[in-house]
Amino acid sequence: MRILLVEDDHLLANTMLDMLREEPNTVDWVDDGRQALHALAEEHFDLAILDLTLPRVDGLDIVRQVRQQGNDTPIIILTARADLEEKLQGLDAGADDYLTKPFAMAELKARIRAVTRRGQGGSRSAELAVGRLTLNTDTGHLSIGGDTLALPRSEFLILHYLMRHPDQVATRRRLEEQLYGWDQGAESNALEVHVHHLRRRIGKATIRTVRGVGYLLDSQAAAEAPPCP
Template sequence: MRLLLIEDEIALSDALVFMLKKKGYMVDAAYDGISGQEMAETDSYDLLIVDRMLPYKEGVSIIKDLRMKGIKTPVLILTAKDSIKDRVEGLDAGADDYLLKPFSTEELLARIRALSRRQSDIIEGESIRVGKAVLRPLHKEVKAGKETIRLTLKETQLLELLLRNRNQVITREQIINRVWGFDSEVEINIVEIYIHNLRKKLPPEHCGFTIETVRGIGYCIKEGEHV
């Protein structure tokens, strides 16, 4: 699961990024409203965590703009403003949840889990079921019948991205951004290598889905052994 944290308090941001990565999340950080919105507009994230008071552009304005542009990524607002009016304003702008500062890391993690469950009806707790297989991202493994297939971290992140967006084409550029990060200097052909490895580990007859190549664009998960 890939998160974008837009938070201008650098010490807090760094601490949250460190904690979330230890919990297995992929996290990018922005420190002001304009750069944060630009990153969010790539639509490359599963969840946005947005501080309300930001330099250059306020959090509620960011959310309004994203929703007007059709970006439906779930948003969790972080704020010290606790009046009913402020909460209503944020939720009416398109936020999905509201967390008051200061907050415990346990509550933040619980809100993230709740929003991730809401995002897709194919998510079962921390697992994703497609076809005959169940991906357990935190364990870096796929269960297919009685077989347990071990994956590397990058294989897990790539497969999670494809499964969460089954029947949709994910471009190679989106894969690079979401799995390796915006600042990565890896070559685009690294995606082909990882797709090849996943196909070897996950034969359609065992898993009930195929990883299809959409020529010149990217890849797509399709259910069925012989799609």
């Protein structure tokens, strides 16, 4: 999952980055509202975690503008403001959840799971299923029929995205964003290597190459995926 963290308290942000990256997440961080608006307009994120009190553009204005633009990225607001009226304003503006500082990191993780599952159609399950493939999004384990294996982080992130969008083309850029966010230095063929390893696990035909564009998870081929090697 790719997350945008918008927090101007650098000490808190670094703590949160360490915590969020313990899971198979790619996390990008900005510390002011204008950067957040630009990031949300130009790139794809599975979730935004947003402080309300930010330089240049206030968090509530960010939520309003993002929703007015038709962007439905799930948003969790973090703030030291405990006033009920401001909480209601954030939710009315289009935020999906609201957490008051100070908070326990375990609670934030639970809110993230709840919000992202609502975004997947309200399912309470931590599993994605396409054909014979079942991916546990909490543990990173892949099951094919009755066989189960733990996926490396990079393979998990690729397969997670493809299974959320079966039979739809995922561009190279979109998949690389899931893997690296704004980090630089990935080798030019790194994505191909990860896809190659995934194909060895789930069957070559299950992930199709769309030449010059990217990759596609074939749901029909996934229904015939071989057992885990």
